[in-house]
Amino acid sequence: MNLIAQETSIMIRAKAKDAKFIGSSIGGAKILVKDALTGEILSEGITKGSTGNTEKIMNQDWKRNQPISEENTAGFNAVIEIEEPVFVTIEAYAPFNKKQATVLSSTQIWVIPGKDITEDGVVLDVPGFVVDILSPQTHERIKATEEVEIKANIVMMCGCPVTKDGIWDANQYEVTAVITNDSGESTEIKLEQKEKPSTFSAKIKLEKGLYEVLVYSYDPVTGNTGVDKVNIIIN
Template identity: 65%
Template sequence: MKLRLSFFSLLFSLLFSFGSLTAQETTVMVRALAKDAKFIGSSIGGAKIIVSNAETGEILDQGFTSGSTGDTKLILKTPQKRYDNLTDEKTAGFQATLNIEEPTFIKVEAQAPFNKKQARVVSSTQLWVIPGKNITGDGVVLEVPGFVVDILSPQTHERIKSSSEVSLKANIVMMCGCPVTEGGIWDANQYEVKAILDAEGKESMEIALKPTEKASTFQAEANLDKGYYTITVYAFDPITGNTGVDKTNIIIN
């Protein structure tokens, strides 16, 4: 009888211990890293992070990355060895808290930069998470390619006389918001920035925009005949393949 009671006591103890382990809260640090640049954080509105069960689609946690873009020297200029961290306590990230009771295959998605709809892209990955086994440090790092391109001029649906010169101006930054300047870390002279002008019944035109004295600002002038025009401005880095696009429409009368 005593042996039987001892057995059940041991079994109960094991089950209780196992249950307490599976009930542990599990955290996963998630970061969004702009391709050829720095981390996407508070300065550009952050990246929206969604962590879900990869098999059922259930959202386990979601939120926005916050914090700084990180240490430029560490991220871009320091040779990286195995296990070296790219981040510190101030670097932008989102700490997801998962309530899981068993090993779970998850999908981690970043929509970034979230506040710049024309530039926003989705980057994602999948991985296993074990209850109570936190993923910390750099955590899960999702690369986000591209440029943020904003057409500053002409304004949407602006009416311009055909006798007037049209000013084409665009602001171009990395996906983390880092500036593009001549001779800078992100060298404006390295990038191809052009405006494509299309109007019904007219041959498409392509005009190169040049860097100005103001950081991240590119400009050109054009003379256009009467018509309804779609203007597409793109930035392209022939070294990394980073590409960004913005569009607007104007009326030449």
Template identity: 65%
Template structure:
């Protein structure tokens, strides 16, 4: 009887130890890197990170990236060799904590920038995660392409007299919030910024917006006949392919 009890005790202890080893909390660092720019963090509201079990769809963890956009020189202006890091302890990221009992194939998504609905895109990848094998350092880096474009003028559903000049103005920034300026790291002269003005009964036309003295601000003036108009302002970088768009509607009396 004692022998049976001892065997049973050993078996239970084995199961307990095995279970505690298998169900280890596993850390995965996830970062969102704006294409041709820096990391998406606290200054623009962060990127929403969602990690799912790729087979079942179960959400294993989610949260927002937080921290700084990182070191401009390190990210953009320093030649990289194998294993060189792009980040430091202050660089924006989200450290996910996964409670997994076996090697798990996961989907990692970054929705960014989370607070700019017209600019938000989803970047994703897949990978295996092993219980207890943390993924740290730069971690999983998801590239987020595009520009954030905000139309500043005219305002949505604004009524403007046909006799008045129409002011077109937009704010253009990188997806990390980095500014666009003439001759800057993100050179305004490199980007094409245009307004497409359309109405149901009129032919569409394009107007070029030029950079102003204020960082990230592009502007132009025009005039319109009476009607209901949709104004689409876009930014395009012919070098990287980065593109951003915003739209508004106005009434010309």
């Protein structure tokens, strides 16, 4: 008997750890579906759609077999044509447009011809924070007589905002700047979220020299982490 190739659909979603789905608002997750044996790419694309229903995802108890996604929730529907069961590797690079924050999450499954995987589908968990240093700018020259304002934007991997007493509570996260001179000596300063959501800041005076400014965010409850770096000149 000759086998007939059948189109088979796999709904693939990337979900930020302790947050929502990674979709169009942050540029999506890059999805690759590969033959696990040969490495051949069988399908690829970007997750598109909304981050999902906040109430359902973050506040309600999930019951077995109850989808947490909805019709417009971000995902990528991979369609492959296969004649026999194929063992595949599914990779998500997310959030794809934030290169310093992009991480790889992957899994492997058997895909059976004609047996679609729908609704929530395959959900890949994406840990971390997106950390963007807003100030100082890369290679900025700052006078030693001036205070250096260190300001960073911190969001969940889906783009969800971080605010004091919010769903993603700034009080729970450690946001710290580590400032290292060209002799290897480091100073740490805590950044705080004040008026603007997701924006953490602090000020410090530095002596003349070359410095690396590293800002990290850490959640001791979930283990989520994120980092960004810039180099500056104090003259």
